[in-house]
Amino acid sequence: MQHYMFRWEFGGDYLAPVRPRAVLDVACGTGRWAIDVARRFPQATVVGFDINRELIERALSEPGLPGNCTFVVADALQPFAFADGSFDFVMADSHPAVAQRGRRDGPRHERWGMGRAA
Numbered sequence: 001m002q003h004y005m006f007r008w009e010f011g012g013d014y015l016a017p018v019r020p021r022a023v024l025d026v027a028c029g030t031g032r033w034a035i036d037v038a039r040r041f042p043q044a045t046v047v048g049f050d051i052n053r054e055l056i057e058r059a060l061s062e063p064g065l066p067g068n069c070t071f072v073v074a075d076a077l078q079p080f081a082f083a084d085g086s087f088d089f090v091m092a093d094s095h096p097a098v099a100q101r102g103r104r105d106g107p108r109h110e111r112w113g114m115g116r117a118a
């Protein structure tokens with residue numbers, strides 16, 4: 001839902017001029033944003049995670065889920081299972097866990113499994 005509010009407000013799913021290879025959607029909720037981005041960038045791998053197992057199971061059973069998009073249950077406040085530098089585009093919007101982790105870890109993007117923007 002918020003994904004569509006942001007799209008309406010900003011006129012797109014993201015503002016950065018990117019052509020990503022590996023995308024991470026932190027606390028992806030329903031997974032709508034991840035699915036839309038996977039369709040837009042079929043060459044990219046898109047992973048969404050959320051702490052809510054029910055939302056993840058629903059996202060995984062979404063009809064027409066693109067083959068380059070997957071979802072896992074994970075907690076943004078715990079160490080990630082992804083190796084450093086696994087992603088070159090990370091979406092993290094609209095939830096307190098992100099702000100909390102940002103305050104704790106500061107700009108240490110490596111801890112989020114991020115690489116530099118493409």
Ligand SMILES: C[S@@+](CC[C@H](N)C(=O)[O-])C[C@H]1O[C@@H](n2cnc3c(N)ncnc32)[C@H](O)[C@@H]1O
Pocket residue numbers: 001002003026027028029030049050051052055074075076077093094095096097
């Ligand atoms: C407001 S929704 C935003 C969903 C999506 N990012 C969007 O913009 O539509 C917040 C999401 O954060 C998830 N969440 C809250 N705490 C979390 C945590 N510690 N780790 C992972 N996900 C978390 C919730 O389950 C919920 O799906």
